[in-house]
Every structure is written in structure tokens, then in C-alpha cells.
Amino acid sequence: MGKIKLRNFHQARWDEPIIFELSTPGQRGILLPEIDDEIVDRVGDAEEIIPKKVKRNKKPQLPELSQPQVLRHFLRLSQETLGQDINIDIGLGTCTMKYSPKIHEQFVRNPKFSELHPLQDEETTQGILEIMYKTAELLKEISGMDAFVFQAGGGAQAVFSNASILKAYHTDRGEGDKRTEIITTAFSHPVNAAAPHTKGFKVITLMPDEETGYPSIEALKSVVSDRTAGLFITNPEDTGIFNVHIKEMVDIVHEAGGLCIGDIADANGLFGIVRAKEMGYDMCHYNLHKAFSSPHGSMGPCCGAQGVKKFLEKYLPVPVVAFDGEKYYLDYDRPHSIGKVRMFYGVVAAVLRAYSWIVSLGADGLKEVSELSILNNNYLMKRLLTEVRGISAPYSKERFRMEQVRYSWEKLKEETGVGTEDVERRCMDYGLQEFYQSHPPYLVPEPFTPEPNETFSKDEIDEYAEIMKKVSQEAYENPELVKTAPHNGPISLIPQPPITDPEDLIVTWRVYKKKKGID
Amino acid sequence: MAKKLGLIVNPIAGMGGRVGLKGTDGEETLKKALMLGAKKEAPDKAKKALKYIRENIDEIEILTYPSDMGQNECIELGLNHKVIGEIHYEMTTYKDTEEAAKRMMENDVDLILFAGGDGTARNICSIIGDKIPVIGIPAGVKIHSAVFATNPLNAGRIVEEFFKNPNMELRESEVMDIDEDEFRKGRVAAKLYGYMKVPYQRAYVQSLKSGGIYSDEISLEGIADYVIENMEKDCFYLIGAGTTTRKILERLKLPYTLLGVDIVKDKKLVLNDANEKDILRIVDSNKFKIIVSPIGGQGYIFGRGNQQLSPAVIKACGKDNVIVISTPGKIASLKSKPLLVDTGDDEADEMLKGYYRVIVGYDEIYVYKCS
Numbered sequence: 001m002g003k004i005k006l007r008n009f010h011q012a013r014w015d016e017p018i019i020f021e022l023s024t025p026g027q028r029g030i031l032l033p034e035i036d037d038e039i040v041d042r043v044g045d046a047e048e049i050i051p052k053k054v055k056r057n058k059k060p061q062l063p064e065l066s067q068p069q070v071l072r073h074f075l076r077l078s079q080e081t082l083g084q085d086i087n088i089d090i091g092l093g094t095c096t097m098k099y100s101p102k103i104h105e106q107f108v109r110n111p112k113f114s115e116l117h118p119l120q121d122e123e124t125t126q127g128i129l130e131i132m133y134k135t136a137e138l139l140k141e142i143s144g145m146d147a148f149v150f151q152a153g154g155g156a157q158a159v160f161s162n163a164s165i166l167k168a169y170h171t172d173r174g175e176g177d178k179r180t181e182i183i184t185t186a187f188s189h190p191v192n193a194a195a196p197h198t199k200g201f202k203v204i205t206l207m208p209d210e211e212t213g214y215p216s217i218e219a220l221k222s223v224v225s226d227r228t229a230g231l232f233i234t235n236p237e238d239t240g241i242f243n244v245h246i247k248e249m250v251d252i253v254h255e256a257g258g259l260c261i262g263d264i265a266d267a268n269g270l271f272g273i274v275r276a277k278e279m280g281y282d283m284c285h286y287n288l289h290k291a292f293s294s295p296h297g298s299m300g301p302c303c304g305a306q307g308v309k310k311f312l313e314k315y316l317p318v319p320v321v322a323f324d325g326e327k328y329y330l331d332y333d334r335p336h337s338i339g340k341v342r343m344f345y346g347v348v349a350a351v352l353r354a355y356s357w358i359v360s361l362g363a364d365g366l367k368e369v370s371e372l373s374i375l376n377n378n379y380l381m382k383r384l385l386t387e388v389r390g391i392s393a394p395y396s397k398e399r400f401r402m403e404q405v406r407y408s409w410e411k412l413k414e415e416t417g418v419g420t421e422d423v424e425r426r427c428m429d430y431g432l433q434e435f436y437q438s439h440p441p442y443l444v445p446e447p448f449t450p451e452p453n454e455t456f457s458k459d460e461i462d463e464y465a466e467i468m469k470k471v472s473q474e475a476y477e478n479p480e481l482v483k484t485a486p487h488n489g490p491i492s493l494i495p496q497p498p499i500t501d502p503e504d505l506i507v508t509w510r511v512y513k514k515k516k517g518i519d
Numbered sequence: 520m521a522k523k524l525g526l527i528v529n530p531i532a533g534m535g536g537r538v539g540l541k542g543t544d545g546e547e548t549l550k551k552a553l554m555l556g557a558k559k560e561a562p563d564k565a566k567k568a569l570k571y572i573r574e575n576i577d578e579i580e581i582l583t584y585p586s587d588m589g590q591n592e593c594i595e596l597g598l599n600h601k602v603i604g605e606i607h608y609e610m611t612t613y614k615d616t617e618e619a620a621k622r623m624m625e626n627d628v629d630l631i632l633f634a635g636g637d638g639t640a641r642n643i644c645s646i647i648g649d650k651i652p653v654i655g656i657p658a659g660v661k662i663h664s665a666v667f668a669t670n671p672l673n674a675g676r677i678v679e680e681f682f683k684n685p686n687m688e689l690r691e692s693e694v695m696d697i698d699e700d701e702f703r704k705g706r707v708a709a710k711l712y713g714y715m716k717v718p719y720q721r722a723y724v725q726s727l728k729s730g731g732i733y734s735d736e737i738s739l740e741g742i743a744d745y746v747i748e749n750m751e752k753d754c755f756y757l758i759g760a761g762t763t764t765r766k767i768l769e770r771l772k773l774p775y776t777l778l779g780v781d782i783v784k785d786k787k788l789v790l791n792d793a794n795e796k797d798i799l800r801i802v803d804s805n806k807f808k809i810i811v812s813p814i815g816g817q818g819y820i821f822g823r824g825n826q827q828l829s830p831a832v833i834k835a836c837g838k839d840n841v842i843v844i845s846t847p848g849k850i851a852s853l854k855s856k857p858l859l860v861d862t863g864d865d866e867a868d869e870m871l872k873g874y875y876r877v878i879v880g881y882d883e884i885y886v887y888k889c890s
Binding site: 082186197202203204205206207208209213215218219222297394395414417436441442443445495501 | 587617669670673676684847850851854855856857867874882883884885886887888
């Protein structure tokens with residue numbers, strides 16, 4: 001493709017009511033056949049079979065529509081949505097919105113997989129157990145850890161599970177009551193503070209150095225003590241800057257008797273380049289729904305793969321998928337286990353997709369994923385910082401970044417009054433869905449965190465950069481245009497707050513009717 | 520009904536700066552500045568903000584003061600306005616600023632937009648305190664107060680948002696000023712004069728959109744409760760100036776001094792507004808701790824607004840007994856720049872440097888550098 005031409009985009013606007021408002025009493029999408037007399041004779045009246053105490057007092061107030069009405073309704077809604085498959089979804093940094101090969105969907109929709117039940121006898125689920133076992137083996141190689149489980153239903157739960165293991169480890173050593181503090185960094189994913197806090201640890205957050213963007217060794221030394229239980233850290237941090245002192249930091253914590261837990265949710269810049277083991281971590285987790293291609297639209301389905309070193313393996317949540325040389329089985333006989341953090345064994349569809357992705361790429365392919373991601377990211381950074389007015393990338397200014405960058409629109413805001421939220425909405429007019437601003441705390445003002453991973457072509461990255469350039473230019477020439485965006489979307493500017501005030505939020509039809517006094 | 524904007528321009532603000540006088544406070548300095556060829560700068564800066572207001576706000580009633588204190592600027596830009604006072608001399612003084620603020624208050628303006636520096640802010644604060652929201656157009660030589668927009672255009676934008684967004688948050692912000700005579704001798708002696716309410720534009724904190732993020736108010740309560748729960752028996756706590764530290768006294772249901780140092784022991788008040796002598800007498804050889812909060816946007820924890828906590832007091836206390844508290848928003852506004860100290864005593868300054876466990880919420884700690 002030659003010179004990038006921006007699209008004359010306009011999204012469908014259906015002004016579609018919610019489905020409850022489309023309901024007409026008596027309409028049906030499916031008419032169930034009458035039950036054969038023979039069945040009624042043998043079994044009796046279905047209503048009578050159901051115990052009285054589990055029966056509803058009132059009929060459920062479900063919307064009543066015919067099939068084509070339902071179909072039209074949801075297709076219209078889908079046209080008012082910008083999904084991952086339709087837009088250049090570079091904007092969602094820390095989320096790795098990469099293309100997931102469609103053949104993976106064939107695997108997970110195959111009845112051989114989709115009709116499995118987690119309570120089936122192990123003898124009948126050898127195939128999926130083998131895939132889980134082998135995926136764990138692959139992750140062991142990728143990370144250098146010694147054991148993996150997939151029970152956590154996302155990254156946060158995996159960090160919580162690691163925090164639980166940390167607690168069990170210190171308790172077993174008689175130091176559970178003494179080692180009550182964990183250390184994290186401000187640009188690590190916030191869950192590295194939140195999950196251990198939920199487990200009862202006191203959280204100490206190291207703030208970034210003014211120049212480098214990650215904490216100094218001295219900052220860490222000032223708080224490490226015999227109260228330190230562990231270090232929960234993301235590297236590269238949200239800024240996309242790789243903390244080159246990671247090994248030294250880990251050594252300091254180890255020397256003080258603490259353990260180190262790596263958050264590798266965003267592994268996209270690390271495959272085949274650096275492993276958890278070499279960074280000195282004792283535990284880590286991957287988000288299979290990010291770097292390993294499994295999609296995570298609408299906050300699911302997620303899977304946090306939790307990995308630990310040998311000396312912590314006994315604490316892993318049960319069951320662990322094991323192999324006795326002949327068959328695969330679910331091992332519950334683990335007396336030191338922290339128990340369960342979630343039902344069953346994990347989001348197995350995400351494991352299946354991740355397995356397909358890893359084996360189809362191979363070792364060289366995985367490394368290429370990271371190399372391409374880093375190249376794409378630094379190419380986009382070069383374009384944005386040299387061609388787009390009003391944008392900057394705070395900290396470590398002369399260094400390359402890994403898989404993402406946290407930019408700032410502060411200068412644009414200062415000079416034009418147009419801030420990151422305005423730019424975000426205006427991008428929608430060019431066919432992009434919202435971009436990710438920042439995790440809290442907002443240390444980078446007017447933030448913006450794109451992540452152009454390996455699945456985007458150069459032309460797509462160029463188109464993305466051109467859109468940013470165009471919106472910035474508009475901000476300087478006609479700030480009102482940007483501040484009142486979107487103009488080509490299904491809805492226009494919504495003031496927020498106040499509409500996001502939790503006091504006023506209504507998320508179900510039932511509560512809406514109650515608040516509005518509708519019968 | 521159209522909203523009322525009060526406009527006060529201090530026309531002589533900033534005149535001393537360009538000719539190297541480090542300020543324009545006092546008649547003698549002004550004369551000197553004029554002799555050195557200083558020109559009025561504040562009117563032009565005010566006009567930049569007013570031009571934005573003219574182009575972006577439809578219904579607004581501007582109440583202002585005569586001549587260069589706002590009237591001329593409005594006339595030049597063709598803005599409808601009403602003059603509500605009078606001045607007697609061409610060269611205005613702080614008394615005119617104060618009188619103008621008084622008139623604005625009597626006329627129930629919704630917001631005061633003023634152009635000036637720390638001196639102007641201080642004069643307005645002495646009259647209106649926190650009764651009327653204000654926003655400053657930075658036009659003075661000294662801009663240490665947190666009541667100013669970052670530039671004239673942004674002052675205009677904040678006025679626009681204030682009038683268009685009924686939910687805009689107001690924050691109590693510091694009014695600081697330094698003693699110009701001392702400043703000319705090379706010594707910065709800043710004092711905290713009070714707090715004014717300023718419309719707060721989101722810049723460093725997340726909007727509600729993402730949900731679940733603590734507001735500064737909730738953080739303040741968490742910080743205060745955490746500090747109170749961890750207070751040691753028989754220990755004197757010297758609680759420094761400011762709105763963050765004030766919350767501790769409020770939660771203890773004790774009277775407080777917003778701009779001074781209050782002393783608390785065993786959750787009971789020992790003394791309000793203690794000076795250095797009081798402090799040294801009371802703490803004597805007893806155990807004591809100091810609780811301070813950084814000045815927003817600047818990061819000073821000692822030497823700005825809390826001179827009662829003198830080098831002698833600080834040295835007796837020791838760094839380990841200094842408790843720094845701050846809302847996460849205030850820390851974020853420092854943009855990773857370190858906390859600062861300037862006690863006027865090199866030894867005390869040196870002792871205070873290093874890393875602090877800053878309390879930013881209930882049981883929440885940021886490790887932050889001070890230099």
C-alpha cells in the first residue's frame with residue numbers, strides 16, 4: 001500500500017431500544033411441541049414433578065419477541081460496536097489485542113471439546129487433560145518455572161493465588177506473622193498491590209525515579225526488611241521501559257528472606273528473549289487471554305496461568321493435571337495446597353487456544369513474535385514523537401521501549417485544551433475504538449497507552465499514526481471539533497461524570513423499573 | 520439567569536520581574552520598576568483569557584473594576600461588563616485589589632477571575648477566604664500559590680468549564696507568598712497565607728469513568744484514620760499546616776489551625792498554633808513526631824509555610840520521626856519530581872534527605888524520595 005488515505009468512516013446509527021422495550025405480550029421465538037401423551041402417562045405432569053420450593057412465585061418477566069426481531073435487534077447492536085476484528089485495535093495497551101487465528105475457534109467449537117463437562121470421569125477426558133499437561137510443559141520451557149496450573153480465571157486471580165502461596169510459604173517457615181509487607185512499583189499492574197492486599201499483606205509502593213521511570217535500588221533498600229514477604233513486580237512496567245535493575249532488585253529481596261513474584265501478563269516483548277527464571281522470579285503468571293492469542297473481549301474468557309519454582313510446587317491450588325506414564329489425571333492429593341481459588345480447572349478453551357498458538361509457532365516463531373512487537377512499537381513511537389504535535393513519552397527519553405509506551409497528551413491539553421479523553425473520542429470518527437489511557441495512579445498526565453503487537457501490518461500502524469497526527473492537527477486548528485467528538489458514531493458526546501456516578505447507575509431492567517416506578 | 524464572573528486585573532503585577540526586581544510589592548519597588556522601564560504585562564495576559572471567554576461562553580455577566588483593573592480590557596475586546604467600584608489614582612495598590620474583592624463578594628459573583636501574582640492572590644484571599652471560587656491568570660513575578668491556571672488561555676478554559684459543568688469539583692488550594700525583601704537577598708522565605716477554592720480540572724487523576732478509584736476526599740479520611748490508629752502513647756505529635764493534616768484534627772474532633780502547627784498527645788489537644796518556642800518548651804526531652812504534607816505541585820515538606828518547624832525542632836525530632844502524608848493526587852501532581860526541603864539550615868536539610876514512606880491512604884504507602 002502506498003500513501004495512507006484516511007477513511008471516510010461512518011458507523012451505523014440505529015437508535016435501537018433495549019430488548020425489554022421491544023417486547024409484545026404473547027409473541028414467541030420458539031414454540032415448544034406438546035409433550036406426547038405417552039410421556040405424560042409415564043412421567044406425570046411436568047409441573048407436578050418440580051418440587052414446590054424451587055418453583056418461582058411469579059413468571060419471569062422475559063422479553064417476548066419473534067426470532068427475526070431478536071436477530072435484527074442484536075445485529076443492529078453489533079453494527080454499533082467496534083470489535084477487535086473490525087478496527088485497528090492498537091490502542092488497547094497492556095491488553096495485547098492481537099489477532100487470534102480463526103482455526104482456534106473451530107477447535108473450541110468442535111463438539112468434541114464444547115460438549116465436555118468438568119465433572120466427567122477422567123477416563124473420558126484424556127484428550128483435554130493431555131493438552132492441559134502439555135501446555136503446562138510448554139509454559140515451563142517458556143518461563144523457566146517448574147510447574148504450572150490454569151485454575152485462575154484471569155490475571156488478578158493468578159496474582160491472588162501467588163500471594164496465597166507466598167503466605168503459605170512464610171507460615172510454614174514460622175514467619176507468617178512477621179513477614180506482613182509486600183513491595184511493588186507504581187507502574188506495575190495495580191493488581192500487584194490489590195491482590196496481596198486482599199490476602200492481608202500491607203502494600204508498599206515504590207514510586208518511579210524522575211529520569212528512568214522505574215524505582216531506584218536505594219528506594220527498594222530503604223524499605224526491605226525482615227518484615228518483607230515479597231516483591232510483586234511487572235517488567236517491563238506499564239511505560240514499556242524494561243527495568244534493567246530487575247536482577248539486582250530480586251537479589252536484594254531474596255537476601256532479606258522475601259520471594260519475588262513476576263507479573264508477565266504482557267509477555268509480548270519477552271518470548272525467547274528473557275525468562276522469568278533468569279529475572280530471578282520464584283513465581284509468575286501469564287495471561288493466556290493476552291499474549292497467547294486467546295481473545296478477551298468483554299472481559300472474558302480469561303485464564304491466568306500460574307507458574308512456580310520447584311520449592312513452591314506443593315502449595316499450588318488443586319487439582320494439578322498430572323501424568324503417571326500411562327494416563328493423565330487430576331491430582332487432588334496435595335496436603336500443602338492452598339486449596340482452590342476457583343471452581344474446576346480453569347478456562348480450558350483459553351488453554352486450548354494457547355496450546356494451538358504455541359505449537360503452531362514453535363520456538364523460533366515465539367521469538368519472532370516478540371521481535372516484531374518490539375519493532376512495531378518502536379516504529380510507532382518514532383512516528384508519533386517526531387510527527388505528532390502535542391504528544392510526549394515521559395521517562396528514559398533516549399531508550400527504546402518494549403511492547404508498549406505510555407504517552408502523554410499533556411502538551412496538547414496545555415496548548416489547545418484538548419485532552420486525552422477528547423482525542424480518544426475523536427479517534428472513533430476515524431474507525432478506531434477507544435484507546436487505553438492508564439492504570440491508576442495517573443502519574444503520566446493525559447495518558448495514552450497503545451500496543452502495536454506483532455499481528456499489525458506496517459500499513460495499519462501507519463494508518464494509526466496518521467489518525468493521531470490528524471486528530472492532533474484538528475486540536476490545534478479547531479479544538480471544538482475534537483472536544484465535541486464523536487460525530488460519526490452511533491452516539492455523540494456523553495458527559496461523564498455525572499452519568500457514571502455509581503449512585504445513579506442502573507445496570508438491569510429490573511432496577512430501572514423499580515427506580516422509575518414502572519410496574 | 521446569566522452567571523456572574525468577577526474580574527480583577529492587578530495591572531502592575533509582574534512589572535518587577537522583567538527588570539530584575541523579583542517582585543513588585545510596595546510603592547518604592549514599583550517606582551524603581553517604572554524607572555527601569557517596566558511595562559504593564561497583566562492586562563495583556565488577562566485579555567488572552569477574556570478573548571477565550573468571549574468566544575466560548577454565550578451568557579455571562581462580567582463585573583469588574585475601573586481602568587486597567589478590568590474595564591479597559593473588556594472595552595478593548597467588546598465584552599459587556601459592569602463597573603462596580605472606583606479607583607482614585609492611576610497607579611493602583613493592594614488596597615484597590617482588596618476593595619475590588621469586597622465589591623465582588625457584595626455583588627454575589629459566582630467566580631472571580633483575577634490576573635496577578637502571589638501578592639494579588641494573597642490580597643484577594645484576605646477578603647474572600649474560601650467564600651467564592653477563584654481562578655488566577657498567572658501574571659505576577661512570583662507564582663508559588665496553587666490558585667493559578669498554567670497559562671492565561673487555560674484560565675479561560677477553566678472559567679468555561681466552571682460555567683458549563685455544574686458538577687465541576689472545587690478544591691481548597693494554597694495561597695503562598697514569599698517575603699520579597701528576603702527574596703532579593705537570595706533567601707526564599709515562603710509563607711502559607713490561606714486557602715481559596717479553585718475549580719479543579721482533571722489532569723492527574725482518573726475520571727469516574729473507569730470506576731473504583733478513590734477520590735482524594737476518601738483518601739484523606741483513610742490517611743487520617745490510619746495516622747490516628749497508629750499514634751503511640753505518650754508521644755507528642757506536631758501536626759503541620761494544610762488541608763491534608765487538618766483532616767487528622769477533624770477526625771479527632773479537635774480544633775485545628777489550618778495555617779499553623781497544632782500539638783496533640785494521646786489523641787488530645789495540647790496546643791493550637793504553636794510557635795517554635797512553644798514547641799521546644801513542650802516537647803523538651805519527650806518523644807515526639809512531626810506530621811507534614813507536601814505543598815501541592817511543589818513538593819516542599821519543610822521550609823514553605825511551616826517555619827515553626829525550625830531546624831532546631833527538626834534536628835531534635837530526627838528523620839525517622841517525620842511522618843509524611845499526602846493524597847495520591849498530590850503526589851501525582853509532582854510528576855515524579857522529588858519532595859523538597861529548604862529549612863535554611865544545611866545540616867537539617869541534609870538530615871531530611873532520603874526516602875520516606877508516604878502515607879497515601881488507609882494502610883497504603885508510597886516510597887518517595889526527598890532531596
